[in-house]
Amino acid sequence: MDFLSADFLETVSIVSHVAAGFTAMVVAPVAMLTQKGGAQHRRWGKVYFWAMFAIFITALALVYFRPNFFLFMISILSFYGAFTGYRAIYRKHPERGNSPIWLDWLGAGTAAVAGLAFLTWGGLIAFGLLVSQIPPVFGLIGVGFGVSLGLDAISDMRSFLQRSADRNWWWYYHISRMSGSYIAAVTAFTVQNVTRYMPAELAWLPWVLPALIGTPLIARTVRHYRRKFESRRAVPAGRAVAEVG
Numbered sequence: 323m324d325f326l327s328a329d330f331l332e333t334v335s336i337v338s339h340v341a342a343g344f345t346a347m348v349v350a351p352v353a354m355l356t357q358k359g360g361a362q363h364r365r366w367g368k369v370y371f372w373a374m375f376a377i378f379i380t381a382l383a384l385v386y387f388r389p390n391f392f393l394f395m396i397s398i399l400s401f402y403g404a405f406t407g408y409r410a411i412y413r414k415h416p417e418r419g420n421s422p423i424w425l426d427w428l429g430a431g432t433a434a435v436a437g438l439a440f441l442t443w444g445g446l447i448a449f450g451l452l453v454s455q456i457p458p459v460f461g462l463i464g465v466g467f468g469v470s471l472g473l474d475a476i477s478d479m480r481s482f483l484q485r486s487a488d489r490n491w492w493w494y495y496h497i498s499r500m501s502g503s504y505i506a507a508v509t510a511f512t513v514q515n516v517t518r519y520m521p522a523e524l525a526w527l528p529w530v531l532p533a534l535i536g537t538p539l540i541a542r543t544v545r546h547y548r549r550k551f552e553s554r555r556a557v558p559a560g561r562a563v564a565e566v567g
Contacts, residue, residue: 345373367408381393396506409429437472440464509528
């Protein structure tokens with residue numbers, strides 16, 4: 323067997339991509355359900371991050387063997403969420419020297435360019451300016467993904483330049499980005515494996531359903547922790563008032 327042949331390398335990429343995807347799908351809920359900040363949460367969170375990294379690398383390899391613009395863009399979208407969510411843990415104490423580094427800027431810049439490319443691609447398809455077998459409605463989905471990725475990148479660049487006044491910003495950011503990356507990964511999985519079994523008029527659902535379900539859940543979780551942290555900060559003030567009275 324020629325271990326350097328294109329067929330062999332393509333097979334290795336496919337097997338590795340599927341294995342990494344399966345790992346991410348399984349361990350993400352485990353990390354979500356374990357105590358935040360606990361040893362188990364950190365352990366499974368790291369496994370999830372490196373599984374997403376493996377998905378990203380193997381997706382790039384597959385794009386080389388099987389050119390697929392959607393796969394290329396969705397791999398950037400999903401990994402950028404995991405990357406920035408993971409990096410937030412290291413950036414939560416800028417006063418200790420944990421400020422954004424070149425890697426953060428490189429990631430944000432790459433995401434901004436990818437978001438613009440995704441937006442352009444989707445717009446061209448939506449308006450029939452790009453010859454493709456993809457229906458125009460899917461172009462609108464590409465526009466949505468592109469705008470989302472681009473806005474995330476711009477928001478990150480702004481946060482690099484201006485530190486948040488909320489000391490718990492990294493907590494909300496970590497939850498939003500890691501969960502968002504999982505939504506993107508589930509979207510890619512359902513599009514690749516479920517769409518083919520659906521009626522043509524409903525084939526767009528797997529593209530948007532994970533986001534429609536997951537986004538409100540993320541917002542609800544962030545609101546929960548905001549109220550929790552705010553109530554903790556309010557307790558000492560309340561006690562002080564009672565003592566004065």
